[in-house]
Amino acid sequence: MQTICANSTSAGGAIAIIRVSGDEAINIVDKLFMPYNQKSLTDAAGYTLHFGRITDGENTIDEVLVTIFRAPHSYTGEDSVEISCHGSSYIIQTILSLLINHGCQMAQPGEFTQRAYLNGKMDLSQAEAVADLISSSTQAAHRLAMSQMRGGYSNKMRHLRDQLLEMTSLLELEIDFSEEDVEFADRQQLLALAQNIHDVITHLASTFRAGNALKNGIPVAIIGAPNVGKSTLLNQLLHDDRAIVSDQQGTTRDLVEDTMTIGGTLFRFIDTAGIRHTTDTVERMGIERSMRAAQNAQIIIMLTEPGVPYPDIQTTDDQIVIRIENKTPTFQAINATGLDQLESQLIKAAQTLTHTDSDIIVTNLRHQTALLSARQSIETVIHQLHDSTTPDIIALDLHACIDSLSEILGDLTSDDTLHNIFSRFCIGK
Numbered sequence: 495m496q497t498i499c500a501n502s503t504s505a506g507g508a509i510a511i512i513r514v515s516g517d518e519a520i521n522i523v524d525k526l527f528m529p530y531n532q533k534s535l536t537d538a539a540g541y542t543l544h545f546g547r548i549t550d551g552e553n554t555i556d557e558v559l560v561t562i563f564r565a566p567h568s569y570t571g572e573d574s575v576e577i578s579c580h581g582s583s584y585i586i587q588t589i590l591s592l593l594i595n596h597g598c599q600m601a602q603p604g605e606f607t608q609r610a611y612l613n614g615k616m617d618l619s620q621a622e623a624v625a626d627l628i629s630s631s632t633q634a635a636h637r638l639a640m641s642q643m644r645g646g647y648s649n650k651m652r653h654l655r656d657q658l659l660e661m662t663s664l665l666e667l668e669i670d671f672s673e674e675d676v677e678f679a680d681r682q683q684l685l686a687l688a689q690n691i692h693d694v695i696t697h698l699a700s701t702f703r704a705g706n707a708l709k710n711g712i713p714v715a716i717i718g719a720p721n722v723g724k725s726t727l728l729n730q731l732l733h734d735d736r737a738i739v740s741d742q743q744g745t746t747r748d749l750v751e752d753t754m755t756i757g758g759t760l761f762r763f764i765d766t767a768g769i770r771h772t773t774d775t776v777e778r779m780g781i782e783r784s785m786r787a788a789q790n791a792q793i794i795i796m797l798t799e800p801g802v803p804y805p806d807i808q809t810t811d812d813q814i815v816i817r818i819e820n821k822t823p824t825f826q827a828i829n830a831t832g833l834d835q836l837e838s839q840l841i842k843a844a845q846t847l848t849h850t851d852s853d854i855i856v857t858n859l860r861h862q863t864a865l866l867s868a869r870q871s872i873e874t875v876i877h878q879l880h881d882s883t884t885p886d887i888i889a890l891d892l893h894a895c896i897d898s899l900s901e902i903l904g905d906l907t908s909d910d911t912l913h914n915i916f917s918r919f920c921i922g923k
Contacts, residue, residue, distance in 0.1 A: 495572070495609070497522060499593045500601035501586050502576075502922035510586050512577040513922060514593060515570045515606055520562060522596045523575045526550075526589075527560055535575075540564030548579065548589055555592070556585045570606055571613030604919025608912065611904060617648050618904025618915070622858055625919050626709065632760045634708040634848070638857055647854050648903060650698070654691055655899045661687060662892045665885040685879045691895075692872045698856055699865040703812075704848040705857035707792060711753050711762035712844055715787045717805050718797035723820040723827040725750070727797060728765040730833055757841035759848070764791065793843050795836075797827075814843040860911075861902050868898035 497516025503509070514523055524535040529546035538544065542562050548555045556579045563574040579585050594600065604625070611621045623642035630636040641647070661684055707713075716724045732754050750765040766784035788794055788807050793814045796804050799821040809815055816839050818825055825832035856862055871894040878888045900906040 496599045497597060498601040498605055498609075499590060499598040500606070500922040501590065502606075503581070505581075505583065507581045510579055510581045512579065512586065512589055512593070513574065513601075513606060514577070514598060515568070515572045515574040515601075515609065516598075517573060518597055519573045519575045522593060522598055523560060523577065525596050526592050527558070529560075535560065535562060538562045540567055548577070548592070550588070550592060555588050556580055556582075566613070566615075569615065570609040571615045572609060601921060602916075603921050604916030604923060607919060607923055608916045616643075617645075618907060618912075619648050619651070619858070619861065619902055620645060621904070622860075622915060624923065625915075626857065628920065628923060630709075632708075632755050633758045635760065638705065638708055638855055641854070642857070647856075650694075650854055651899050651902050654694060655896055655903075657687060657691060658892055658896045658899070662889050662896065665889045665892070668885045669889070681879055681882075685876065688872055688876050688879060692869060692876060695865055695869045695872065697852060698854065699862060699869060701850050701852050701854070702856040702859075702862040702865075703792075704850050705855040706859070707844075708759070708848050708855070709857040711760040712793060712847060713762045713764065713787075713791045714793040714795060714840070715764045715766060715784075715791035716795045716797060717766055717784065717788050717807060719802050719805060722797050722799045722802055724797055725765050727795070727820070727827040727836075728752075728763055730827055731756075731761075731763055731836075756837050757844070759841065759844040761793075761840060761844070792847050793840065814846065816840070816843065860915075864898045864901045868895045871895035871898060 495516060497514065497518040499512060499514045502511045502513045520535050520538075526548050527535060527544070527546050528549055529535070529544050531544070531546075533544075535544065540563055544560045544562070546558065546560065548558050559578040561576040561578070563569070563576075565571060565573045568574040577589060579589060590600070607616075607621050607624050610616050611618055616624075620643050623639045627636065627639035627643060630639050664684075716727055718724050728750065732752050734752075751762060753760055753762050755761070764787050766787050785807060788809075791813065793816065794807075794809060796815055796817045798804050798817075798819055800819065804817065816836070818836065820827050825835070827833075856865065871891050874891045875888055875895065878891065897906050904912075
C-alpha cells in the first residue's frame with residue numbers, strides 16, 4: 495500500500511506534526527533526517543524519539559523530533575513516523591514536498607483512520623467516533639465520542655450478533671438434518687432470546703433522540719407574534735447581533751439559526767418569522783417555515799407580551815414548551831435577570847431531554863437506521879416463531895438482522911459508504 499503523509503495539526507500553531515504511514519515510512523524519513531546521535535532510523539525501535547535535522551541534502555529545513563512507531567503497534571497498524579517541527583507554513587510545505595519527492599503520496603481526508611479500520615485496529619463505529627471526538631465542542635459530546643471510541647458500543651453490537659449467530663447455527667443444523675425431522679433449537683428458548691434481543695435493540699434505538707441532541711445540539715424554536723422580542727432574545731442568548739431587530743412587523747422572513755453552549759450543553763436556537771395572518775406571499779412562506787421549525791424542535795420558547803396571545807400551534811408530548819411573557823417586570827429579553835432565568839429553564843429542559851438509563855447512547859444516524867432495520871428483521875423472526883415457520887425461512891430473517899448489526903461495525907459496508915464516512919474527516923486524521 496502506498497506510503498502517505500500529511501500535516502496532522504491545524505494552521506497557526508507554534509508546533510506542527512507531520513504524519514507518515516506505510517511500508518516505506520521509516521525508510522523515506524530516514525533519507526531526510528540527520529540525527530544528532532548519527533544512528534539510522536531504520537534500526538530504531540518502536541516508540542522511540544529522535545532529535546535531529548530535516549535537510550534537503552544541502553540546507554537544513556528545521557530541527558525536529560521524530561517519533562517511530564513499528565507495525566502493528568501504531569495508530570494505522572503500519573510502520574509510521576511523526577515529525578514534530580515548527581509551525582511555519584513554509585517549513586511544513588517544504589517537508590511535505592521532500593517526503594513526496596522521496597516516494598510519499600499526500601493523504602486523503604480520513605485516510606490514516608481508514609487504514610486503521612482496514613488493518614483491524616478499530617471497527618467502523620470506533621472510526622466514526624474519532625471524527626466525533628475531533629468535532630466535539632461540549633463535555634457531553636466529548637464523553638459520548640470517547641465511550642464509543644473505547645468500544646463499549648461495539649462490544650454491545652458484537653454480543654447481540656453472537657447471540658443471533660448461535661440461533662442461526664442451530665436452525666441451519668436442522669435444515670441439514672431436515673429428512674430426519676430433528677429439532678435442535680428449542681422454539682420457546684429461541685423466542686425468549688429473540689424477544690430479549692428485540693428489547694435491547696429497541697432500547698438502543700430509543701436513545702438516538704438524546705444522543706443526536708447531545709452531539710449536534712438541542713433544537714430550540716423561538717415562536718411568537720411579530721415584534722414580541724424574538725430576534726432580540728436570540729441575540730441575547732447568542733451574545734451577538736445575529737438577527738435583525740426592527741419595530742417594523744415581518745422583518746424576520748426566513749429562519750435564523752445559530753448554536754450556543756449553555757451549562758455544558760449545545761443548543762441550536764432558531765429565530766422564526768412572527769406568526770400572524772398576512773397576505774404577503776414571502777412573509778407567509780416564512781410563517782410556514784416557522785411552523786415546521788416548531789414541529790421539529792425539542793424545546794419551544796413561546797414568546798408573547800402583554801395584550802398579545804400566545805401563538806396557536808400544536809405541540810407534542812415529547813416537546814418541552816417554555817412560555818415567556820416579555821416586556822413585563824418579570825421578564826425582559828434584554829434584562830440579565832430574565833435571561834438567567836431562561837437559561838436555567840433551558841438547562842433543566844436539556845437534562846430531561848437527554849436523560850437515559852442506558853450507558854450506551856446512539857448518536858449516529860447511520861447506526862440508528864441499521865438498528866431500525868435490525869429491529870424489523872427480529873420482529874419478523876418473533877412472528878415466525880409464533881407461527882411455527884420452517885427453520886430455513888426464520889434463518890433468512892436472522893441473517894438479515896445480523897447483516898444490519900454488521901453494517902454498524904463495518905463488516906458489511908460498501909465502498910461508497912466508507913468513502914462517505916472518511917471523506918468527512920480532516921486531512922491528517
